[in-house]
Amino acid sequence: AQKITQTQPGMFVQEKEAVTLDCTYDTSDPSYGxxxxxxxxxxxxxxxxxxxxxxxxxxxxxxxxxxxQKARKxxxxxxxxxxxxxxxxxxxxxxxxxFNKFYFGSGTxxxxxx
Amino acid sequence: xxxxxxxxxxxxxxxxxxxxxxCAQDMNHNYMYWYRQDPGMGLKLIYYSVxxxxxxxxxxxNGYNVSRSTTEDFPLRLELAAxxxxxxxxxxxxxxxxxxxxxxxxxxxxxxxx
Numbered sequence: 001a002q003k004i005t006q007t008q009p010g011m012f013v014q015e016k017e018a019v020t021l022d023c024t025y026d027t028s029d030p031s032y033g034x035x036x037x038x039x040x041x042x043x044x045x046x047x048x049x050x051x052x053x054x055x056x057x058x059x060x061x062x063x064x065x066x067x068x069q070k071a072r073k074x075x076x077x078x079x080x081x082x083x084x085x086x087x088x089x090x091x092x093x094x095x096x097x098x099f100n101k102f103y104f105g106s107g108t109x110x111x112x113x114x
Numbered sequence: 115x116x117x118x119x120x121x122x123x124x125x126x127x128x129x130x131x132x133x134x135x136x137c138a139q140d141m142n143h144n145y146m147y148w149y150r151q152d153p154g155m156g157l158k159l160i161y162y163s164v165x166x167x168x169x170x171x172x173x174x175x176n177g178y179n180v181s182r183s184t185t186e187d188f189p190l191r192l193e194l195a196a197x198x199x200x201x202x203x204x205x206x207x208x209x210x211x212x213x214x215x216x217x218x219x220x221x222x223x224x225x226x227x228x
Contacts, residue, residue, distance in 0.1 A: 033215050045219035052213045104157040
């Protein structure tokens with residue numbers, strides 16, 4: 001079974017502070033990839049960061065980093081120095097290497113306060 | 115580089131009508147997907163394709179059909195539209211480079227069935 005869980009429907013963070021968005025997953029595939037996407041109010045899906053299950057180091061992309069804890073099956077997104085433009089929905093997704101499907105979590109709505 | 119192109123962007127259907135959502139990608143990706151996103155929710159996979167001539171069901175295929183006659187095009191057909199099909203529809207394509215994978219989304223089609 002493949003499952004992605006995001007337990008935070010909504011989050012608030014003060015501008016310039018860091019925030020962590022939680023994501024846990026379950027998969028029967030020994031090799032898989034984890035993804036985070038941002039969906040602003042305009043609706044498009046913007047790729048943020050990718051982590052492979054065999055990657056030894058946590059992925060980073062600018063202000064985004066992925067806190068990957070394989071034993072705990074978690075792939076939390078950390079946004080440093082939050083900006084007002086970070087206000088959006090954030091989706092965690094997973095794809096097993098032996099499966100052809102991407103599975104998405106239910107999303108976390110992040111609001112950055114000035 | 116157009117990426118993934120979806121048409122139309124908006125559509126209103128009456129109950130029982132049918133229509134085709136068009137999706138085309140110019141990146142020569144083998145993998146293509148159709149997702150639906152209900153308000154405030156995550157993405158649910160409707161159908162996917164691993165190459166021309168090959169399609170398979172996702173999580174929520176009922177009421178939809180797809181075809182993949184070429185690598186570029188992956189249209190989604192709605193037969194006998196129902197209010198439950200009111201949603202935003204995203205087409206996506208993906209490629210794999212080594213151990214890294216990336217999913218590209220179209221801009222979405224907002225469909226209302228009244």
